[in-house]
Amino acid sequence: MKSSLGVYVHIPFCARICPYCDFAVEAVGEAVGEAGRGGAASGDWRETEDRYVEGLLAELALRAATFSGRSLSSIYFGGGTPSLLRPESLARIREAVMDAFPPGRASPEITLEVNPSTLERERLPAFRAEAGINRLSVGVQSFDDSVLKALGRAHGAEESRRTLEAARRAGFDNLSIDLIFAALHQTPAMLEADLDEAVAFGPEHISSYELVFEARTPFGRALADGRFSAYPEEASASMVERIEERLVGAGYRRYELTNYARPSHEAVHNRRYWQRLPVLALGVGAHSTDPPGPGRPYGARHGNPRARVAWLAGVEAGAWPIGEEERLSRADAMAEACFLALRCAEGLDEAGFEAEFGVALREPFGDAIARFLGEGLLEQIGPGHLALSRRGRMLADTVCAEFV
Numbered sequence: 095m096k097s098s099l100g101v102y103v104h105i106p107f108c109a110r111i112c113p114y115c116d117f118a119v120e121a122v123g124e125a126v127g128e129a130g131r132g133g134a135a136s137g138d139w140r141e142t143e144d145r146y147v148e149g150l151l152a153e154l155a156l157r158a159a160t161f162s163g164r165s166l167s168s169i170y171f172g173g174g175t176p177s178l179l180r181p182e183s184l185a186r187i188r189e190a191v192m193d194a195f196p197p198g199r200a201s202p203e204i205t206l207e208v209n210p211s212t213l214e215r216e217r218l219p220a221f222r223a224e225a226g227i228n229r230l231s232v233g234v235q236s237f238d239d240s241v242l243k244a245l246g247r248a249h250g251a252e253e254s255r256r257t258l259e260a261a262r263r264a265g266f267d268n269l270s271i272d273l274i275f276a277a278l279h280q281t282p283a284m285l286e287a288d289l290d291e292a293v294a295f296g297p298e299h300i301s302s303y304e305l306v307f308e309a310r311t312p313f314g315r316a317l318a319d320g321r322f323s324a325y326p327e328e329a330s331a332s333m334v335e336r337i338e339e340r341l342v343g344a345g346y347r348r349y350e351l352t353n354y355a356r357p358s359h360e361a362v363h364n365r366r367y368w369q370r371l372p373v374l375a376l377g378v379g380a381h382s383t384d385p386p387g388p389g390r391p392y393g394a395r396h397g398n399p400r401a402r403v404a405w406l407a408g409v410e411a412g413a414w415p416i417g418e419e420e421r422l423s424r425a426d427a428m429a430e431a432c433f434l435a436l437r438c439a440e441g442l443d444e445a446g447f448e449a450e451f452g453v454a455l456r457e458p459f460g461d462a463i464a465r466f467l468g469e470g471l472l473e474q475i476g477p478g479h480l481a482l483s484r485r486g487r488m489l490a491d492t493v494c495a496e497f498v
Contacts, residue, residue, distance in 0.1 A: 098198065099164035100366040101191050103150060104377030105176035106402060107143075109211075113246040116308035118379025118400040119174045145406070146377075147183050151190050152409040153376050158194045160384055161374050165198035166191065168363035171206045177214040177221065184225035203362040205229040205270075208261075210253035218257075218264040229268040229361075230261050231301075236274060236284075237291040244278045245305075258295050268359060270299035275333045276325035277305040285333055286340075293344045298359035302337050302352055304330060331488050349439045351490055368434045370427075378405045384419075392427035395420045424451065428458060433494035436472075441481030462496040 107122045122139065169191055171177075171184060188204060206227040208214050221227045234254045236242055242250060261269055271292050275285055292300055307317040307324065316322040338348055346354035350368060353361065366373050367383070370393075375382040377398065384394040398417040399405045408416035422430070428451055435442040447455040456463055463480065466472040471486035471493050486493055 097164055098167040098371065099161050099195050100168040100170065100363045100371065100373045101166065101195070102170045102172060102363070102373055102375040102380060102382075103176070103187055103191075104375065104380040104398075105146075105171060105173040105179055106378045107146075107178050108173065108175045109178070109248055110246075113312035114305060114308070114314075116311050116314075117174065120402065122178070143179060143183060146402070147179070147186060149406050149409045150187055150376050152412070154190055154194060154374075156409065156412065156414045157374055157376070157382075160387070161195065161372060164195055164372065164385075166195040166202045167198065167200070168203040168366065169205070170363040171204075171227075173207055175207070175209050175214075177206055177208040177217065181217055181220035181224040184221065184227070188226050201228075203229055203268075205231055205361070205363060207231045207233065208257065209233045210249040210257040212253075215253075215257050215260045218260050218266070222264050222266060228266075229270065230266050231270040231272065231299075232257060232261070232297075234258075234271050234273060234292070236277065236280070237288050238280070238284050241274075241277055241280050241284060245274065255291075255295075258297070268299075269295075269297040270301060270361065271295070271297045273300065273302045274305050275302055275337065276330040278322070278325075282329075282333065282336070285336065289337065289340045293340070299353070299355045299361060300341060300346060302334075302354070304334075334488060347439070351437045351487060365438075368438050370430060370434060378402050390421045392422040392424055394422060427451070429498050432459060432497035436480070436482055436494055436497075437490070439481065441475055441479045444478040444480070459497060466493055466496070 104118065106117075106119045108119050109122065111119055111121050122142070169188060171187075176184070184206070192202075204227050206221055206225070206229070208218075208221075208230050210232065218230075221230075232254070235245060235247060237251045237254060239251050258269065258271075273288055273292060275288075305313075305325065307314045307322070309315075309318070313322060317324060341354045342348060346356060348354050349360050350364075353364065355361070363373075370383070372385040372393075373383040375396075375398070379400040380398045382396040384390065384396055386393045396415070396417060396419045399408070405416065408414070428447075431447055431450065432442055432455075442455070444455045463472060466486065467474075470483055471489060472480050473483045473486075475481045482490060482493060
């Protein structure tokens with residue numbers, strides 16, 4: 095894994111922007127749908143799509159040397175709504191990435207985020223056969239229409255059901271469902287109904303995310319103005335516990351704080367972030383995890399501009415670097431090694447920490463570890479391994495903040 099690479103491809107386009115979304119996205123309205131039907135906006139949208147794809151390929155060429163010699167383990171098409179791109183566009187990107195970074199012995203995991211819609215549903219067979227997608231992440235969020243409406247989602251629950259069924263018919267045997275909880279007026283009964291439907295569909299992977307009010311979003315501004323109220327903390331914690339009970343009882347393993355999988359179906363790409371493995375991120379607003387190298391002994395993080403005009407101007411001119419780069423200090427890397435490992439079921443390996451940094455874990459963090467062990471927030475899960483306890487998972491932000 096140390097000599098492997100994951101590639102994240104950010105597609106910023108959405109039919110419309112959800113009011114809680116803080117990602118680097120832009121609304122393209124009905125243009126995509128008209129293009130899919132050969133409508134009047136077809137030419138304009140295809141020109142936008144094609145230029146963006148060319149920009150991704152240009153950025154790949156500019157960035158490949160930083161990650162040279164690594165074998166490809168995963169590609170993740172995220173967004174935005176990457177399934178708005180034509181299958182042939184995704185195929186071009188996949189082929190270019192695999193030319194630059196040939197896979198190792200195992201076939202790479204290739205994930206596509208999909209929103210439930212008629213256009214995207216119709217493209218599922220081509221996404222699999224032509225674009226080479228072998229894993230879908232479906233943005234269900236809820237099976238309750240009132241919750242979806244309150245969240246500003248463009249789809250209804252029935253479209254989610256049809257999309258999941260269509261994905262199976264198209265031959266996808268690795269499906270992930272996203273669910274949002276503690277969302278506005280959602281009740282425990284509504285959550286139970288969401289979990290009932292999610293489990294009944296039998297996806298290989300389920301991600302559960304608490305609704306967060308990011309400051310610069312419409313929901314964030316509504317919270318600040320007093321038009322919204324945050325979900326009660328105790329009620330949210332109860333939902334976290336219930337999600338774990340239900341999904342573990344249904345045969346899923348909680349392998350990370352917000353992610354559950356059936357055996358051997360953990361997300362290969364997502365695990366790279368928690369394991370601090372290199373990720374080349376392409377596109378507007380994308381953030382890379384650069385490997386160690388000259389001048390960056392502990393690696394670096396690189397963030398692209400969030401504006402498509404600025405990003406395109408840079409990559410089309412062959413100019414690099416664009417955006418911002420943060421070179422990690424030893425202290426930064428040590429902190430990340432701790433709090434990212436604690437997010438995962440395997441926990442924090444003390445021997446591995448010492449091998450990487452040349453210092454025993456309890457030298458810089460001994461006081462915090464002793465306190466959390468005493469309070470029952472951390473536990474020993476084997477020789478030299480620390481993990482969050484059940485109660486610690488409820489207070490994960492508090493625990494992890496002590497290692498920063």
